[in-house]
Amino acid sequence: MLGLAPAVLLTAFLLLIPLGLMLHESVQTYTPGRIGSDEAGPLTLENFREILTVSYLSYFTDTFLLSMIAAIVAVIVCFPLAYRIARLSGRRARAMWIFFLMSLLFVSALAKVYAISVSFGPVGILPYVTRAIGISQNSLLAIQGVVIIGLLHYLMPIVTLSLIGAVQGVNPRLLDASQSLGASQLETHLLITLPLCGRALLSTFLFATTLSISAFVIPLILGRGRVAFLSNLIYTRFGEISNYPSGAAFAIVLLSLVAAALACTTFLTRSRRRKAAA
């Protein structure tokens, strides 16, 4: 018990107090030209009201739409890979795959973003693709596409790793049983594996969405200033116009959204475990 004290104290001091300060900051009055809030000013909900105005809508749509698209695609395309790895019999082959995915997961996110930028961006294949479709490589659609690709590259290793866990939870005997009862491989897959992994797929999707709505570097670099997430907006509030109260209000909104998504994920994983235990 005593061992917990330093960790709890440190986290409380460096996390809880700052979060409290941020909450306080978000209801302060902003005076243009000042760095930080006006301590003497009245408390206000103006910063939150401002968030609801139409001018910020694009940040929300960009953040959520692109994140969800990336998360859905990641779950769909990673499932076959996860399935294949989970069912590998050779220890060595499996270890190689896990190492490969872990390396991709932990390899510098910045390096990966830059890799996407040079391979899929204006100096990469983007001009060829946009020419083929007949849109400008500087159009919003093209930039959004590149951001989604960046998110996908970021999400796929972790989504695959988490799906491997889900597939491992399905008893392979069930699949043998299904095929011995006359079902084809495809039917077995659709009728047994997918339903048994259903909750895991959903919770992985939610988890991936949460990860990408918190993304910062990916839209910062790949968005080229045209596509920006909430996190980029918060940074701009701080870095470029020093409107701390507004930044704090946006941060609280982002934090609440992420917390809600995580709560759903936790709920799904918990009930899955309870079901497995029953």
Place this chain on the structure above:
Amino acid sequence: MSTVEFSNVCKSFGSTKAVDDASFFFAAGSLVSLLGPSGCGKTSTLRLIAGFERVDKGKVLIDGADVGALMPFQRNVGVVFQDYALFPHMSVAQNIEYGLRRRHGRLDHSARVREMLQLVQLEGFQERLPSQLSGGQQQRVALARALAPRPEVILLDEPLSALDLQLRQGLRIELKRILAALGITAIVVTHDQEEALGLGDVVVVMNKGRIEQIGNPADIYNRPKTRFVAGFVGRSSWLSGRALPAPGGLTAVCLEGGETFITHAVGLASGAQVDICLRPERFRVVEPGMETEEKPQLVLSGRLVETAFLGPEQHLAIVLGSGKVVHVSARVTARSHSLPVGGPIRVGIPPDEIIIIPS
């Protein structure tokens, strides 16, 4: 070698009473089996002696001294765990040496380690890791490790349950040999009645946290004091009856089907309801024309509903007139083998081998 004593020990986990007012005294050097179904409190009893749990009430005494306040490492009690709990990163020799170093300092313990390896017949295995041993070998290492520091008492939690049947019987004999040779006080927890009766000089039967009976194996089997003990140890059929006074200070028991027998059992109040426990192997099939046996017996007649041939013996299920079923294992003879299913049958049992338990 020490005595182990519980005096009115209680231990609860939340709302469940794991050990409920248990008292016992085991003499130094005794080999005790702690028997009961899972959840009866036998493992909790073990953990209380080892010091992994603290008593809520009552006293635990080892060699007459109250050890209630002592931590496990301050008690000199060896433990063999059900899953052996061998240290996977240490060799066999290092495992055995661990307790010696902790209890007696960093001296040269190689002689004692060799001695222990010899005792459990694992010479030449000292450099192996636990993962390179078979289940039976791991079990022996666990025993050697627990015995090495010369504990006052050794506790064994289901020591043979993780092994397969054939190995289990061989190791049971070996375990008994080793423990008897050392003369150490040993307490073995088991849910297997055969193991309990075969291993222990003293058998303690527990149920729902309470001690049902303490006695030697023959007592537990032949003279169970409660319905639970009679039912848990050995196979049995149950009838009910009423005790009546009989001439000569004896007691007569009248069964529900009207049969009566005279017993030497004492302490049965006249008119009291009693449960009758009948061991299947104590029956004999009464063949026609052989009614007049040398000894008086209780004869039950009924209809044979099922037979199963088990090699040296034969299992018979008999429905009595009252509708109760009695199970009999009879020696296979030329005649019994041809008993017709569905036909009438008579079986007899000597009154002294009938277990009577006041209900």
Place this chain on the structure above:
Amino acid sequence: MRRAIDKAGAVLERVTVALVCLFLVAPIIALIFMSLDSRAYLAPFPPPSLSLRWYAKLLHTDLLLKAAGNTALIAATATATALLIGVPAGLALSGGHWRGRNLLTGFLMSPLAIPGVVLGFCMLLFWAKLQFSTGFLRLYCAHTVLTLPFILRAVMGGTDGLNRNLASAAESLGATPTRSLVDITLPLIRANIVAGVVFAIAFSIDEIAVSLFLTDPNITTLPVAMVSLMRSSFDLSVAAAAVALMVTTVLALLVLHLIFGMDRILGRGQYG
């Protein structure tokens, strides 16, 4: 008919797996080629010829070199601190079930779940209120809180898979609880702790969203410096720096993998 569908399904599966792998690896290979570009500016892929000019330039870019030094120092000190306070905390959290245990675990793990920008922003407000701090102190504190969850998770994951009777066995053989921790528990979860440290360092040397708020003109970290270069110039020494960062991480992971086996650290699941 069924067999034809199964066959088509199998082919589709193979194609998907191959495309996923290609998508994951190709950009990184492209980046490595671009970092070896002999042209003096960022120009379309592929480079006509290869050279080490950007790596040479990297070694002469003081900003990036100093930033790399800071990053290494911060990662080392923060991870060491997290290790020091995280191992006891993880052991305490894995000792049985008590009220509030899950809540406390969630609290200590939360820095990983909170968006980096939010974390950075509120820490900035905190240090501004304190009105005394240095850039290094701010970054060191932030990285300690951020790497702590990796250590905690490693310790808890390790003890989770550990037979509880092992510690009991040691105690019944005369070891004090501390002794049993040193002799039994810690050696058996060593692989997990080392993995936790490697993951923590990998995370720390790449962290950007939080650090961006806490740097000042005197101190910056490598990722922060790289982002500003990426946005301001078309200089490929950033690519060289990114490759260097990547190689460092992969090497650390490779050593870890060769010693302990990554799949063993992650576990196989009950039907593995």
